[in-house]
Amino acid sequence: MTHAALLVLADGRFPAGGHAHSGGAEAAVKAGRISCAADLEDFCRGRLHTAGLVAGALAAAAALGLDPRELDAAADARTPSPALRLAARRLGRQLLRAARASWPCPELDGIARSFPKGAHQPVVLGLAARAAGLGPAEAAYCALYESVSGPATATVRLLSLDPFDATGVLARLAPELDAVARTAVDAAGRAAAEGLQALPAASGPLLEIMAEAHASWPARLFAS
Amino acid sequence: MHLDHSHHGPAAVSADAHRPDGTRRALRIGLGGPVGSGKTATVAALCRQLRDELSLAVVTNDIYTREDAEFLLREAVLPPERITAVETGACPHTAIRDDISANLEAVEDLEETVGPLDLILVESGGDNLTATFSKGLVDAQIFVIDVAGGDDIPRKGGPGVTTADLLIVNKTDLAPYVGSDLARMAADAKAQRAELPVILQSLRGDSGVTEVAAWVRERLTAWTS
Known part of the structure; x- marks a missing residue:
């Protein structure tokens, strides 16, 4: 295993489309819920323990080699907002492109064939970590860090x-x-041993609701 | 190409000049330049001039609205399914240069849904003089400036003015009203760009986008030959 591959995968400049997404920060800024660094910290903490935890567990499970199709369905079931499901699949497709160029392997080629419109981003992230020779912990770290670094970067631009x-x-x-x-x-x-129902299903309802509203705005800086 | 498409499914990297079935994909031309220089108007004029002879599509990179895509739709320069808007997260230059994944997805989806296409125009959101397109996204790029933005822009240079495959100096009809010296702009551009072409155009004039359309046809001939 190479630990340095984690730095490549977790780099904010890794060209996987994340720069166009705010992780809900744009909607929260407009609603007045984020107006300073302290608000941002609260927002990120909430995301870390809800959407972040789910993404981290999905990524770790994919890195362990669990069935990507079943994991993708599990991600769907844990993402009530259609707008967020669409965003997650778009980001998954974009990440897959970058991962296949960075760590070419038959497993990632197979995912591209099975999911031409993209699988959920955390699932692809776990598979990318696996292709890069990383383990489930690194995959989880990557997903969790992205769940908070995205909103933080976006808030710098928005506010x-x-x-x-x-x-x-x-x-x-x-x-x-x-x-x-x-x-x-x-x-x-536990999901590997007992089945996917062991994966967490924490949810931030406001993130889901606001994502639906955000998707209908006529003018916005971020795609989600 | 380094990827064997028959075994590996869809190409990982979209700079590949061939489609998964081995045929040559559409030529992609990027149009960048400062806000208000006439990128969208040039795209619209090109579509009107080329749409009867070529199968073409457009990707727009609006900064915070869908205005550019909606302008093209309103003007009905192409059927709506041939126009796609990409969202850029407040940084248009990132989406056309540093992280081109959303744009690559858009051009691939266009090829898949309305293709086969001969030409895809990728329009950047209005940006600064250093914004250029990645070679992984486009095969050639046009940089559009206008006379009202200041006649010293060609002299100042920068990656867009200096390295674009074609430099358009737009709105030449406005030159007398804004005190811009066209001869000086042309000479400065020539000095910055050596043999690379420069076209001075007014879309309100009789010849309109004709010269630029001819340049696009030349690129297309070279691409398909």
């Missing part, structure tokens, strides 16, 4: 928030991210 404050938020969340990663990896291990 002209001081970028040092936004980065400070991410740094302060790191110990919590460690804990959630352990939970996600444990759940993936």
Whole structure:
């Protein structure tokens, strides 16, 4: 295993389409729920323990080698908002392109054939981690970090928030991210032994509701 | 090509010049340049001029609305299924250069749904003078500036002005009203670009987009030969 591959996969510049998505931050900013770094921290904490945890467990399970089709269905079942399901599949397709170019292998080619319109991004992330020689823990870390770094970067653009404050938020969340990663990896291990119902199904209802509203805005900076 | 499509399914990297079935894919031409320089108007004029002889489609990269795509739809320059808008997350240059995945998806989907296509025009959102297209996304790029943006822009250079395969100096009809010196702009552009072509155009004039359309046809001939 190479640990350095994790840096490549987790790099914010990895060309997988994430830059056009705010992880719900744009809707939250417009609703007045994020207006400063402290709000951003609350928002990211909420995301980490809900959408982040689910994404982390799905990624870890995919990295363990669980059936991608079943994992994709499990992701669907855990994503009530059609707009978010669409965004997750688009991002999954874009990530798959970058992953196939970076770590070419028959398994990723097979996923491209099975999911021409994309599989859920966390599932693809786990498979990409696997192709890069990484394990379930690294896959979970990647998914969890993305779940908070996306909104943080977007908020810097949306509010002209001081970028040092936004980065400070991410740094302060790191110990919590460690804990959630352990939970996600444990759940993936149980899912391998007992079935996918062991995967967490935590949800942030406001994230889902706001995503639906956001998708209908006539003018917006981010795709989701 | 380094990928064997018959065994590996869809290509991973879309700079590949061939479709999965081995035929040559559509030529992709990017149009970039500052806000308001006339990129969308040039795309619309090109569509009107070329749509009867070529199978073409357009991808727009609006910054925060679907205005450009909607303008093209309203003007009915192409059927709606041939126009796709990509959302760029506040950074149009990222979507055309650093992370081209959403644009690649858009061009592939167009080829799949309305193809086979001869030509896809990829229009960038209005950006700065350093915004250029990735070679992984387009095969050639046009940079559009206009006389009202200041006649010193060609002299200042920058990646768009200096390296684009074609530089358009647009709205030449406005030159007398904004005090721009067309001869100076042409000479400065020539100095920056050596042998690379420059076209001075006014879409309100008689010849309109004809010269640019001829350049596009030349590129297409070279692409398919």
